[in-house]
Amino acid sequence: MTIGIDGNRLIARLRELGEIGRDADGRLIRVALNDAEKQGRGLFVSWLKQAGLDVVIDRIGNIFGIWRTGDPDAAPIMLGSHIDTVVNAGIYDGCYGVLAGLEVIDALKCHAFESSRPIIVGAFTNEEGVRYVPDMMGSLVFAGGLSVDAALAAVGHDGTVLGRELARIGYAGETEPGFVTPHVYVELHIEQGPVLERDGIQIGAVENLQxxxxxxxxxxxxxxxxxxxxxxxxxxxxxxxxxxxxxxxxxxxxxxxxxxxxxxxxxxxxxxxxxxxxxxxxxxxxxxxxxxxxxxxxxxxxxxxxxxxxxxxxxxxxxxxxxxEPVVFDARVCGLIEQAAREHQLSVRRMTSGAGHDAQMIARICPAAMIFVPSRDGISHNPREHTEPDQLVAGANVLLDVVARLARESAP
Amino acid sequence: MTIGIDGNRLIARLRELGEIGRDADGRLIRVALNDAEKQGRGLFVSWLKQAGLDVVIDRIGNIFGIWRTGDPDAAPIMLGSHIDTVVNAGIYDGCYGVLAGLEVIDALKCHAFESSRPIIVGAFTNEEGVRYVPDMMGSLVFAGGLSVDAALAAVGHDGTVLGRELARIGYAGETEPGFVTPHVYVELHIEQGPVLERDGIQIGAVENLQxxxxxxxxxxxxxxxxxxxxxxxxxxxxxxxxxxxxxxxxxxxxxxxxxxxxxxxxxxxxxxxxxxxxxxxxxxxxxxxxxxxxxxxxxxxxxxxxxxxxxxxxxxxxxxxxxxEPVVFDARVCGLIEQAAREHQLSVRRMTSGAGHDAQMIARICPAAMIFVPSRDGISHNPREHTEPDQLVAGANVLLDVVARLARESAP
The missing domain is CATH 3.30.70.360 (Alpha-Beta Plaits)
Known part of the structure; x- marks a missing residue:
């Protein structure tokens, strides 16, 4: 297709968000529901509004930007990941999937793409699990795997209660998690491992998760x-x-x-x-x-x-x-990822995710898959986490093509 | 021989010294040159004086009680060990050899035993090495293996300088370490291992040290x-x-x-x-x-x-x-230990010391050997360190007999 995402803005936003939560030593510490993460959420919400999306916050603090298009009763296509970080993090883990998802919607919307169904980008609460357990909490609650009340009662390593922190930073929404069941969920992420780089592959079509x-x-x-x-x-x-x-x-x-x-x-x-x-x-x-x-x-x-x-x-x-338990992702969506990558002349391989991701939780309620781009030296959860800008942009364009294909399919 | 040591006093003194250096939780922490060790040294010196011995403190703080008897020019028989402890120690490690040595001299002196040469009991500084390295420092300096000035300059884990601490607690003596070369050195000690107890042996004649x-x-x-x-x-x-x-x-x-x-x-x-x-x-x-x-x-x-x-x-x-390096102890003295044990109807075995002791340092300058008594469950450096009182007294009487044999031999 001829539509492409705004690569410069994607890279600029990754860097801008990546500056939020730096301590005196320059370490990125935007841990779930701390003051820095509140600031990061605010920035993300401002970008959602700038794109003209409806913003919905659910009771566990998941943030969704909804492009209300196509059949309003059709199950939406959902993209997403998380914007909380570990301690002394890199800037790509999670944020890449969220901001690329926003770029995809923005590109389709600006080109008046005719989608059969709504498209949503989500940022799930507390994926990293650094402060509150379990990790992948927001997506787990959204998928019905943990009650929202149990999650809100979680006590952090610092003695704080998650629900109170959520209210304190202003992200205790009123919408029930799981308010919508997606038609399909696609998450773009850095590999966080060395396999793609070692083998010189540009795109991973993630078919399962360990x-x-x-x-x-x-x-x-x-x-x-x-x-x-x-x-x-x-x-x-x-x-x-x-x-x-x-x-x-x-x-x-x-x-x-x-x-x-x-x-x-x-x-x-x-x-x-x-x-x-x-x-x-x-x-x-x-x-x-x-x-x-x-x-x-x-x-x-x-x-x-x-x-x-x-x-x-x-x-x-x-x-x-x-x-x-291991998660098997949707074979058809994996096939679409491979097809889109090939059409972009990108090398692609089906692969397994070694790390946990929000996609494994959302896979409980709808077909899901993930797209990986290479991580330099396989390093993540570390300031040395790095993926080349052209690879980041290429991954986002593969996501765009996959979404466009799915969005063209007629809604039931 | 018919002379025996005062077993009740030996046990009572071990317990009295063992009460010095208890913290609020009852843990024995009489670490080299701390305030508690100063108090322990004071108690030991008072006992030496009570026995009518000359007290000599050398520059590294080793304390000697000298029974000036026999040929004043003859090399003395030396007994000893140490009274510093590890953190959360038992009451026998080191103290047993020192206090039993004093009992041996006291028994011989009270019975007007005719010794051919002087007999000395020593308490060597910083055997445990908890606060200052190396361990076995006082005996190493005494044997000429480390210069006294280097030892005095040792900086502890707590940042203190050994020489200053020694002066602070009043045990920076003026006599040069090594002021006398012993004729023979015998050290009585708890085994600190499980071998004697396991095999039901009452006395170990320590022939070497690992x-x-x-x-x-x-x-x-x-x-x-x-x-x-x-x-x-x-x-x-x-x-x-x-x-x-x-x-x-x-x-x-x-x-x-x-x-x-x-x-x-x-x-x-x-x-x-x-x-x-x-x-x-x-x-x-x-x-x-x-x-x-x-x-x-x-x-x-x-x-x-x-x-x-x-x-x-x-x-x-x-x-x-x-x-x-391993130390081989004096075979003749080992033989005397075996002989004395057998005459007391005590089972005896030649054995190896697995732990380091002051005897290994003094063995550099004169014939030396050690006598072991069983340790319950092999436990040491622990409040559960224990040897039965009758075994402690039996070991001290073996030491007495060995010293008496050596003291009867004519001085050259």
Missing amino acids: GISWQRITIDGTANHAGTTPMAMRCDAGQAAARVITFVKDHVERAGTSGVATVGTIAFHPNVINVIPSRATFTVDLRDPDEAKLKAAEAALADYLGRLAAEMGVRVATERLARF | GISWQRITIDGTANHAGTTPMAMRCDAGQAAARVITFVKDHVERAGTSGVATVGTIAFHPNVINVIPSRATFTVDLRDPDEAKLKAAEAALADYLGRLAAEMGVRVATERLARF
Whole structure:
């Protein structure tokens, strides 16, 4: 098609929004519902109004810009992502999908594109989950996976209550979350991983999203003097932890699936050079796009922990921190993404999302898919997060084409 | 012999000294040169004077009680240990050897025992090394292994300078450390390990002391998203650390020596559940009574680290924190310990000390040996440190007999 998004404005707005929430050291900290995020929301709402969209805020603070066009009773096409950030964030994660969605609607609207149905861009509350758990909260509530009252009662790490903070910053809307069920949801996002860059691919058509299993494992042994306790008389919690850490990696590699396993945190007690650790606490992050394989990895870990307890005489306790099943995105929408990319002479590949996104929640209520663009060095959640401007613009134009195709289809 | 030590007084004094340095939570914290240790030193000096001994304080603050008897020009028999403690300590570590040494001299003196040479009991400064490094400092300086001026200039973890603290608490003596070279040194100590209790042995004749090698290892990899980074593209510092931890244990066990290996401390960076660790820092404590085997263990670790760096693409840095060669104690004195134990109908066994002691420093300048008594559950550096009173008294009487035999031998 001949319509294109305003690439310069997209890049300028990403940078302008990215300046909101800087601390004295220049770190971007626009954490959900803090004063900086209020300011960011205000800026986004002003841009929605500037585009002539209706602004709707729901009870969990999700912000929607609605282009009321086509059949007013038809289910809308929804685009979106989030504008909250982690601590010391980059400027693209989430904001790219939201601002590109706005550019897409603006481009179609300015060209008097005849859409069969309304088109909405949404910014979902608290995707990052830095201050309040769970993450992806706004989209989860919107999709009916968590009651709005439970979400409003969430207490943050800083002791604040989410509902009160939402009211304080002026974003406690009156509309019920889920006030509309989208016809389709498409989310554009930076990959946050190294695969597209490594393989020189410009566009990822995200066909599924890994299931996630987070556990905290605590191993209790016996503290003893490092010099005077023979090896055979030890009950070393640190040794047991090291064996688990190597096991989880070796297991997913042996399984040969696309699953991944990560031990990101660890602590020994008493953590003294000449004392055998009495306790080791660490986390295990398992992911797999295939639920059966994710369950198999969990089962293999549980089995290994049982054997380890018996062999080493340690006590093992596990605590589930998070668990999401894999999500399969809509194959037809993925096909449209591939088609649009090819028409733009962009290399494209179907791929799996390793990270969680709002799309996985909205996929509960309508067909959904995601578009990825490359992340330099695969880095995200970091000030070094970067995607080249031409790649950002190319991704937004692919989104535009996908939306235009969907919007041309007659509404039932 | 018919002389015996005053067992009730030994136990009472251990408990009295053990009450000095309790914090509000009842934890014993009589760390080198703090106010509590000053008070403990004062109590010990008062007991030395009560026994009619000459009190000598040297420039590093070592306290000696000297029974000037026999040939005044003959090299003295020296007994001793230390009265400083770790944080949240038990009451026996160190204090037992010092107070039992005083009881031995007192018993011989009261019975007008005819010693061929003077007998000295010493309490060495800063054996534990909690506040100032190195540990075993007072005995090391006394044996000429560290200059007194360097030791006095040591800066503590709390920013204090050792020499100033020594002056502040009134124990900066004027006598040069090493003012006398002992004829022989015997140190009585709790085992601080589980071997005697496990095997039902009452007395350990310590024939050697393990060499100690302490290293801090830092492994640098690359932080990345735990969900989006395929296993094959990772450079996971935590995985590398886990492999080293299992290696050191497996290596010493395969080597089948009496060596031990411990990883007591660890830290990951950034230590976040869904981020692959960019850095892992941990300590390795290797010990072996055989210097060649200790060197072999160090070499095997270095070799493994080199291979790991090559295979996993991580960068590895090692820092030596401490290194002491193994010490072989005097075989003749060990024989006297065995003989004395048997005459008391006590089971006895030659053994290795896994922990460091002042005896290993004094062994540089004269024949030395140690006597161990069992530690309940092998526990030390802990309020649960315990040895039964009858075992403490039995050990002190073995020390008395050994000293009496040595003191009967004619001075050259």
